[in-house]
Amino acid sequence: MIEEKLDTLVTLVDESCPNLKNRAEFDNFKASISGPRGQLTEIMKSMGSVPKEEKPAMGKKINEAKQLIQKSFDAANNRIEEAELVSSLGAPIDPTLPSPDEAKGAIHPIAQVRDQVVDLFHRIGFSVAEGTELETEYYCFDALNIPSDHPARDMQDSYFMPESLSISNVSKKTDEQYLLRTHTSSVQIRTLLEEKPPIRIVAPGRCFRRDTPDATHSANFHQIEGLYVDKKVTLTDLKATLDYFVKQVFGASAKTRLRPSFFPFTEPSFEMDFYSPDLGKLSNKWLEIMGCGMVDPEVFKSVGLDPEEYSGFAFGMGIERIAMILQGVDDIRYYYHNDIRFLRQFSGIKQ
């Protein structure tokens, strides 16, 4: 009798549980089975009337039935809990909706090219030196063997600061005037005065020339200066270093040539040109890429180094110029407009 009831109850629970839709139904149903007045509870209460000798067997039966019922409850409970969790999470996502957060910011194309150039020189042992944008005539010109009445100063028209101005963190040699540096070559002098060879530096930085702005001239622009001074640095070292640089930046198919030129602070002096078959419109013609040369003995003398003992080479390139060639930009002023559509073109960020 009890046995039958138990079987019926187990079957009932087993069949009903999967149909319970939510926590409330489950709780009600569970109470109707195992609550104080539940059917299982009632059956267990009727155990008292079972003859003593049957009790162990019946007890075992009841236990089995309880276990089966609990299993059904657990399954239903897990199912309902899971459903509750899912519904608490809200509607499923649409992975194709645009992310409402802003994309990663773009790094400026000039900065990218500068960092690329610096990294190439890192690989061959150069470290970055910094200089100031305000300089004095001595460090910008005189120490670089450009005396005040030399026609070479005409090559670079400068922005001067008022004569009476004092600048707390840019030292003067004597009483020369302050100006905005026209090239990063001034860093050569400051570095040579502060450090002992061997010196291997690249100095990226902002420069200023008093030019009327147009597609290739901008009120300020950026250069990277390089300097290598040690005992026994030769002209072949200069060529090896700059050839490496050009081939890394413009590809192994790029050819280079050193065209004799003139800078007061190097002797011999050269313009380095390169020639590349795959540069779009600029393919297959010689393009000027930087000025370079062996450090002039006068420069060594001005920083107190013996030119008989030390030699070295120096080079300087315009970052905008390299960027314009690499990125196919035909007007330098675009770099200073900062139109986000322009900036993003060089960072792989979708518009």
Place this chain on the structure above:
Amino acid sequence: MKISYNWLKQYLDSDIKPESILDALPLLGFDIEETETLGPPQMEHVVVGQVIEYEAHPNADRLRLCKVKTDESEQIHSIICGAKNFKQGDKVMVALPGAVLPGNFKIKKSKLRGIESQGMLCSAKELNIGQDHEGIMIIEASVPLGTPINHCYSDSDIIFNLEITPNRVDVLSHIGVARELLARFGGSLQVPKLKTQLKTSDTLKPNALLKSLELKNTELCSEYAAVCIENVKIQKSPQWLIQSLEAVGLRSVNNVVDITNYVLHESGQPLHAFDSNKLENNSIQVRNAQKGEAIKTLDGKDYKLNESILVVADAQKPIAIAGVMGGANTEVDENSQSIILEAAYFDPSSIRRTARALGISTDSSYRFERGVDAVGIEYAIQRATELILEYAGGSVIGPKTRLGSALTDPTIIDFSPDLMRNFIGFSVSDAEVEAAFVSLNCSVEKTQGAQPAWRVRVPSYRNDLKRAVDLYEEFIRIFGTDKIPSVEISANGISPLDHPIYTFNDTVSHFLSGQSFNEAFLYTLRDVKEYEFLLGETHSDTEHLRLNNPLQSDQSHLRNSLIPGLLDVLELNHARQNSVNKFYERGRVFKSEEGSVTELVSVGFVSFAKGLNRQWLEREAFDFYKSKTLAENIIQLLPVASNDLDFSPIEQSALWQPLHSASAGSIKKEGYQVSVGLLNVKHLKEKWNLSEPVYAGSILVHPDLFNKKAEVFRYSAISNQPASSKDLSLIVDKSVLSSEVHTAIVRFAQSATEGFICESVNVFDVYEGEGLDTDKKSFTISMSFRAQDRTLKDAEVNKAFEKIQESVNQETNYQIRK
């Protein structure tokens, strides 16, 4: 500088083709800015022919079928022509099969409407002779059949516009360029020979034209030579002279003036001719200008002179700015009958100062300021004299006068081929080195001894060669830079770290671009109007950051902040409807304090408070506290001991919105200064057309700060015991800043605890409104206590908490909210 190929050829003894010159000059160090072709280029198979007869093309009304002879033989070319402007018997230019016309237009036999045409009758334009393309060219009947076009039009020329570096004054002439080409290609220079040697006297033998000649400043003019020529006939120059000058971009004036210009461009020595009848007292003196003197120069401009300017003067007035330009008052014109020809050596620095001071640069000053060849003066004045006698007639009176001498001892350079080989890093033979020097007219004398040493004598016109290293360059130039061997890169040793400013900038950039800020590059120079708007005219930055010589007024001041530039960027992108909210820049800015300017490292960022583009999901706005966090994070990248920035509100500013922005630190004390918050809403609208709120951050750092060593962090024991916390609400005046309350509570907690610590004090709730007076607000502060070695007992925490409250009651006027 323009060099004419035809002109140049006269000085070369071998035929160097223009293409070879084009290739050679850049590698000799003379960059070619531009090449220009005048007249027809060299063309084969283009000759003078005659139209014997013609008839209409049977298949095309508009074409003529012509029979053309190009020599006296019986050979007839059948040529089809579309032009109608010729008649039977006309002589014309015929391009025969095999000819290549300008524009790489190849002429070959071809069929036109079924009939073969054996060449082409040419228009002027097709031959690059003129602009006429309406019909074919008709040639003068007297020109013989078969004359090649380049014989008819020998004025075809190629002009090389060269960029000559300032060290090479010797190349600023046709002879100078010819010398360089011959050094590369071999051959000897064909300098026009002088027919006679003028007698020279080193004092003036006075004559009717020139009664007195005085050299009063031998420092600025070490040599002055004059030749007197009477009875000259001033007239139009011969065609060859006009053509030569026009080829190099000069305008013909008259025969005498043209000759002086011609010799300048031939030899590099500037010359000048005065009309001797216009000289006061027929006297010339070379002296410094006197105060108040002025001159009208040949180009009709007036110049005020000063005592530092050297002039050529007559008895009364300046007649030329020495070495720069002659005066209109003694100009040689069509009425001139006698002239005085001048050649001199003027001090380069003096000429340069004068040219700069007066803002004139002439062919003459350009050469004098670079130092002309003292040896060449003699040749140039004689050459010009001979040309004048030939083309203007007249005769020389008396000997040539030559006061002073610019001649110096020849430069001899001690040179060691071994040292040069060490310097260039590769091996070359002595013979190769010597050959290079000899090709440049340097003579080499070798001394005997253990150390081979050379004495290299430099030609007088090479004033740029003074040291052995200068000769290294000459060798490389002539030897060819393409022959420098390729070697491995030598990169020995350990390189030092990058400068910390670079590393800082690099890290900042990655940090900010990771926070969706886009990098902008802006100009350092800003508009004075912006300074006046933001700071006022009397602010020390407006006063001290001004350039001495701005080019334009909107670029007159060094920037003292990156923010205005970034606002320009927001404005531009906003105006272009670009959806972007955030920009930053890293760069140098300048600040003036107590009359002294400091260059600072700076980072600036700006962000619209709300994203401007509509989104399907709304995001939290950018606010003061976000900008503050960013600034704090950036400061943390500096080698500074603490990132505790003590912010206080900005109370007055044209750039920042007062009381919605704050600043911390100072350049002088901490070495950095930070400003963050909302930008001045009214001014943004007024000046940048930005009506949406913009938050910004500006970080200024003194470069010296980067020389500090970064702090080294060390371990201190961490307690494993549980923490115990207490909350405290305090009612304070609205004006009280949380930092004040925080500092007080930290201090009270420190003295209230013994045997354990108050680990943290955190303001976690700010309330104002219902239940509080209108001028009050409340801060709720949580304090966390912990002991190193045990679980804290409630009693001891409570005791500490009570002590803290007691301190609040005794030492502050904060009211504890129960």
